[in-house]
Amino acid sequence: MSEAAQPSQQTPEHPGARNLAIAMFGLLLVTYTLMVADRFLVSMLATDIRGALDLSLPNMLTLTTMFTLGLGIAGLPAAALIQRYSRKAVLLTGVVLLSCATLLFTQAVGFKSMFVFIVLQGVGMSFLATSMFALSTSYFASNRVAALGFVNLCFALGSLLGHWIIGELRDAIGSWEAPMLIFGFTGLAFAAAILLTVRPWFSEVTPAAKHVVDSGGADTLKNHNTILLTIMSGLYGMVIYGFLGTYPTYMREVLELTAANVGAVMLWFGVGGLTSYYGGKLGDKFSQKSVICSCSLVLGATTYFLFMTDLSVFTYKLMATSVGIFGAAIVYTNLAGGHVKSLRRSMTGLGSGMFVTSVYGGASLAGYTMGLLVENRSWEFAGQIQMTLLCVIIAVLALGLRTDQMSK
Template identity: 45%
Template structure:
């Protein structure tokens, strides 16, 4: 198959050098130290703390407070991955709408979910639905969009640095997410932990996202 492609596909079909060169100067900051990259780095830290705090602590909440078996708790948390399967559609949303709208709306949704997750009343089915919704919003939309906007905030020659900053900042927050939510739960209970680490942090993120400047990103 590789030999057939090499023999039959012409360079004019697969290589668009002129268009690529034209895009080099089409927006984007010349260094990592710019308004959008700084804001996105903070937003990634927030998302890492909230999302991985949830993933690291929710099963413990279900087992300790609602007496779920490990298998049952694992099934509920697993619905996050089902929601994450919508990542292709989530990427389309990130490209189709303004970064301000996408990011702010996603953080507001997570802030609401953070409050609902640690209530005692919801049934198992309700928790599965909420967790799936979080997978869609937190992974398919927000995770994908943050990665894309980091790259779009810089000139194409700095795309790899933008990707690296995304990974470093998001997983930098993720590294402490589980420890923090557990410490907060030990201090004031799981609802308190969810409100602080998910609802409050993501509310701050929603406000910060409004300061992003789409006009300074590449097309």
């Protein structure tokens, strides 16, 4: 590891160090929340972008999840960069990339340029997410899955606020470009704040510095649990981003709701995701096998009804909440925790990178496959095949996990 990756890793002993650490972590969590909200711009504004760029429905739905292609391809490179340089450097690079890509959205002239900008945005989010996962599971080494749940709590909060704020801004200003400019410039401001305030003794702490030793887990990615979790994570990505990427378009074009009303439904996904901390605690108390299996089945039951048109708005809100609880808060958090626990504690960054690569690699296909299914059959058929069926497959695969081979 280079010297750049080894700044002072000892927490200062002065009385204010703990409060300072909490403040720095708070700044990172707020930034992460903003970046998560940013990622929903394309899906929430898809109908407007489609009209402005004259795109077909399959092409537009493809773009709504291409963000995750960037996330998928950059997950392992981000982990490697963390090992070579520092979490802070990789995190800052991610925030700047994501924010600049968001600003470039307003300059897109067609499918190809929008595709490039969205993938670039995903690369930025991958750098940020991998850094946050590695930082939280190292600093809070004794409760790693719960720490992931706490970070994922900010994902839920970003989803809640993002869908609502974007919808309100769109209807209030009447322009799809304005929300993108607001989010982009705000992100750059937060990057400057992180650069000036976050200290290496906090961001670069290692398990060794916290007196944690390796206990169980594989020393290579080529192990039974990681391979199985990689497949499950890829399928999960297709499920959850089939929902996040295309459901706003379904509600605006089929149910004919306004952008603000769509945001009012989608924010309940974020409300459900606010239980992420407790979803992580489930993974610390019970096995990933039982948690992922049971909750994937509940998620599958919910998705079966998502695209039925004769339901009340209140029912759509309830279903969005259920997807948030069982999908984002529990299954997502425990898939991430499973990847980390499948490897030795000293390989936390690699486990996080593998999770990001697999879940978002699968997610990158979600919009494209949903678009094909919708174009050739119907929205209801697409949801039941891509979401319900895949949830059942995930539950079955979870039964094959070997929890006795995971790290303690």
